[in-house]
Amino acid sequence: MSSHPHSSRLRRGLLTALAAASVAVPIVGAVDPEAVPAPAPTVQGPLRTAAPEALTARYGATRADIGAAERAAADHGDRKRAAALHVMADPARRFLSFDGRDGGRSVEVFGDLSHAERIAVLVPGAGIGIDHYWRLRNGALALHxxxxxxxxxxxxxxxKPPTMPGPASVTSQRADEAAPELRHFMGELLSLRPAARTSLVCHSYGSVVCARAAHGLRVADMVLYGSPGTGYGNAxxxxxxATVWAGRGSDDWVADVPHMKLRLPFADIGFGTDPVSPGFGAEIFAAGDGGHSDYLKPGSLPLKSIARIVAGTAMPAEPSGERHA
Structure with missing residues (x-):
């Protein structure tokens, strides 16, 4: 068998995909472990205006929903979930929506949404949930x-992001389910604040979600960072x-993920073209030498790069061909 480096990488990629597939086969269709119970949210339906008084009322009502979920988690005996929800129910927090069922969903605002001229929507990747929500919050605070x-x-x-590692993290199923929800939310946000410069900022598996939701979405920029691929061949x-941007830290393990897509009878494994490769055609931003969880660390180079993109003042780190519209 050839010892050519390309052949070796291809073999490794195929073996990785097949190994993932062998794990996924018996799990597809399986029921998740029992979720922590929570009541249905009382806050439902779109927000009709971004006026300060309307947002204040929304934040207060959603806070009550979080408190109800906290009590349900405590009654269930899940102290970890109850503690996480107690922190989220702080009166200083601003949640547009919250649903504690099926692992939990939430949308939190950092800053003054009523008057913001620049808005970044962070879409997290695998391993983020209510119990580990602080990771997403820390990144949002740093970017703001x-x-x-x-x-x-x-x-x-x-x-519901996939667990990491886990079979769902190498297929697009969760992203396919999430994309309509993200499109719906972005439609509401863009209607509420049409004059604001709005960008999608998508980490890891979140870049697969953003790619699935991207078609026709009128945002200024789409930032893919720490991305395993999008499932699409190019930008x-x-x-x-939107202008599509991509960046990856030099110590990010996702660089070793095989950038391929293998079609199997029950699922497609992998996400195809590397977003930082010339063939994908994204604008490249400077992402420094950090790891997979370091992009939004305070003071870091990738944080500054992403902030400049959101602000509309960024320049590509290196030529990458024409922008895609």
């Missing part, structure tokens, strides 16, 4: 601090008017 006044960051945990295939 970097952006400064007249900005808002929205942490969108509007789907033009996303059919978005």
């Amino acid at each position: 601090s970097e952006l400064g006044d007249r900005s808002a960051v929205v942490a969108w945990l509007g789907y 033009a295939d996303l059919h978005t008017p």
